[in-house]
Amino acid sequence: MLDDRDxxxxxxxxxxxxxxxxxxxxxxxxxxxGKKKGTQGVSPYAxxxxxxxxxxxxxAFIDVSSTEIFRDED
Incomplete structure (x- = not known):
């Protein structure tokens, strides 16, 4: 999970x-x-x-499958 904006x-x-x-x-x-999800107030540490x-x-090396929701998060 890298991107809270989904x-x-x-x-x-x-x-x-x-x-x-x-x-x-x-x-x-x-x-x-919480309520910060998807807003500009989200820290890059989170x-x-x-x-x-x-x-x-x-x-770092992070491996993901070609068929999962995290594939395009960067």
């Missing part, structure tokens, strides 16, 4: 498919962020896709 292509494409679907994702983000600059972070 608007990526894969989030919409797999909205009702799989164990963790779009509704599950929205419940998770709401549990973490939703990393909100960060403007990631250049000082160490390298």
């Amino acid at each position: 608007q990526t292509f894969s989030t919409l494409q797999y909205a009702d498919i799989g164990t963790w679907n779009r509704q599950s994702n929205q419940v998770g983000w709401t549990a973490l962020l 939703a990393p896709s909100r960060a403007q600059d990631l250049s000082n972070l160490p390298p």
